[in-house]
Amino acid sequence: MSQVHLWKKLTFVNYVQCTVLEVKVIEGLGTTIDVVLVNGTLTVGDTIVVCGINGPIVTTIRALLTPQPMKEIRVKTEYVKHDFIQGSQGIKIAANDVEKACAGTSLMVLEKEDYADHIKAEVMKDLAKVEQLLQILGVVCSCKRPHWAPSRPCSSSCES
Secondary structure: OHHHHOOOOOOOOOOOEEEEEEEEEEOOOEEEEEEEEEEOEEEOOOEEEEOEOOOOEEEEEEEEEEEOOOOOOOOOOOEEEEOEEEOOEEEEEEEOOOOOEOOOOEEEEOOOOOOHHHHHHHHHHHHHHHHHHHHHHOOEOOOOOEOOOOOOOOOOOOOO
16 A cells, blocks of 8 residues: 555665664574664675674675565574565574674664775764663663663672
8 A cells, every 4th residue: 555655655766775673593593683674685695784782793694584484583494595685574694703793773884985994983972872761761770781670780880
């Protein structure tokens, strides 16, 4: 219905808009990240920058995977491998060094003409927003470690 009535407002933009949803270890693939690609194109071999807990993570896409048609990404099944994915959909990305990636943050593609330091700084801005939200909710104290009982400090040296 929206394709008929809103076709002028529904446009594909070629720059990547992508959000990390989850970080998982998958047997045979290693650590993967589940992402939602909103716009743009991701290709196997692209250099991506992801927000990590200990700083920005720069890595290369090894595999782009989607679930079988009519299956959910959460259900354990064989995945369909793609050379590139364009448009809007959920994707599982296999890449090196993504163990410390932070869910809820942006993923950006590092192009040859981009300034790597600028892209890294942009990605890391999301971590500050996530930390601020967690502090408001009382999940993270000043020691920067998650707490499951926010009313109790993590140690005697912890201020909260």
